[in-house]
Amino acid sequence: MPEYSFGDQAQLRILKANVDPFIRIRDLTPVLIPHMKLSRIDHRGVEIIYMLAYQGRYLGMDETLAGAGIMPGDHIDIVARSMDMGAVARHEREWSDYEDLLQLHEANRNVFDLEVRGRAYDDAPLGYRMTFKGVAGPVVDMSRVERVSAPPLTDASGELILAEQFTVEVFILERYPFIEPPFFYVDPIPFHTNVNPFTRKACLYEHWRPVNSLAETVQRYIEQISHLAPSAVGVHVLNFAAEPWMEQYRSTHPGKVPFKNKLGQGPPSLHRIVDMTMPNPPADDDFDPNFVPTITAPS
Numbered sequence: 001m002p003e004y005s006f007g008d009q010a011q012l013r014i015l016k017a018n019v020d021p022f023i024r025i026r027d028l029t030p031v032l033i034p035h036m037k038l039s040r041i042d043h044r045g046v047e048i049i050y051m052l053a054y055q056g057r058y059l060g061m062d063e064t065l066a067g068a069g070i071m072p073g074d075h076i077d078i079v080a081r082s083m084d085m086g087a088v089a090r091h092e093r094e095w096s097d098y099e100d101l102l103q104l105h106e107a108n109r110n111v112f113d114l115e116v117r118g119r120a121y122d123d124a125p126l127g128y129r130m131t132f133k134g135v136a137g138p139v140v141d142m143s144r145v146e147r148v149s150a151p152p153l154t155d156a157s158g159e160l161i162l163a164e165q166f167t168v169e170v171f172i173l174e175r176y177p178f179i180e181p182p183f184f185y186v187d188p189i190p191f192h193t194n195v196n197p198f199t200r201k202a203c204l205y206e207h208w209r210p211v212n213s214l215a216e217t218v219q220r221y222i223e224q225i226s227h228l229a230p231s232a233v234g235v236h237v238l239n240f241a242a243e244p245w246m247e248q249y250r251s252t253h254p255g256k257v258p259f260k261n262k263l264g265q266g267p268p269s270l271h272r273i274v275d276m277t278m279p280n281p282p283a284d285d286d287f288d289p290n291f292v293p294t295i296t297a298p299s
Contacts, residue, residue: 007078008038008080025062038078054068058127103215112131137162137259138162139153140153140188149240152191168184170214190225
C-alpha cells in the first residue's frame with residue numbers, strides 16, 4: 001500500500017502512513033486525527049474541524065487521494081478550522097458566493113456552464129469549473145510557449161484564430177477571501193497579457209480585496225477573454241508578448257477588438273468582511289512520529 005506524508009499547519013507533526021489511495025477523504029480524515037494526536041477543542045474551548053489540503057487546495061469529502069492526483073510520497077496538509085464566529089462568517093461567505101454564482105449562471109446559461117469541484121465537510125463548495133461559451137477571443141500558440149511569453153495562434157495569412165469556448169478552474173484557498181482565489185485555464189489558453197501561457201494562471205486584480213465577490217470576478221474573467229478588461233501592469237503582466245502584439249492588431253484591424261461578449265448583467269452581490277481565527281496547534285506530548293499506520297477504506 002502506498003505511503004503518504006501528512007502534517008499539521010505548523011508542520012510540528014509529520015505522520016507517514018500507508019493509505020489506500022481510493023479511500024474517500026470523509027473516511028480518511030477521522031482516522032488520521034487520532035493518529036496525529038490532534039486536539040478536537042482549541043484553547044478557548046471551541047470545537048475544531050479538520051480538513052485535508054493538497055498544494056493549497058482543500059480536498060472534497062467525496063474525493064480520493066488518487067482522484068485528486070496525489071502521488072505516493074506526496075505531502076498533504078491537515079488544516080484546522082475552529083467553529084467560532086469567524087469560521088461561521090467564512091462559511092456564510094462561501095455559501096453566499098455559491099448562491100451568487102448560481103444566479104449569475106441562471107441568468108447567463110447561454111454564456112457559461114458551472115460545475116462544483118469538491119465540497120467541504122459542511123457541503124460548501126471548495127472550487128468550481130466554468131466553461132465560457134458566449135465569448136470569443138484569441139488563443140495562445142501552445143507550440144511556442146515560453147515561461148512568460150507566447151504569441152497568438154494565427155492562420156497562414158496572419159489572421160487570429162479565435163476560440164468561442166474557454167474553460168477555467170477556480171479553487172477556494174484556506175485564507176479566502178483575504179487572498180484572491182486562483183483561476184487556471186484549461187486548453188485552450190487565452191492570449192492575454194494577464195494570462196501566463198506556461199502556468200495557465202490568470203490574474204485580474206492588481207490588489208485583491210476581500211469585498212471582491214466571486215460572481216463579479218467571474219464576469220471580469222469573461223470580459224478578459226474578449227479584451228474588455230483593463231490590463232494590469234508590472235508584476236501582473238503574465239504574457240509579455242500579448243500587449244504590444246494586441247496594440248498593433250488594434251491599429252491594423254480597427255473595430256475588431258473586443259471580439260464578442262454576450263454576458264448579461266448579473267445580480268448584485270454584497271459581502272461582509274469576515275474575521276478568520278485559526279486555532280493554535282495542540283500540545284499533546286505522546287505523538288510518535290516513527291509510527292507508520294496502515295489506513296484502508298471501510299468495507
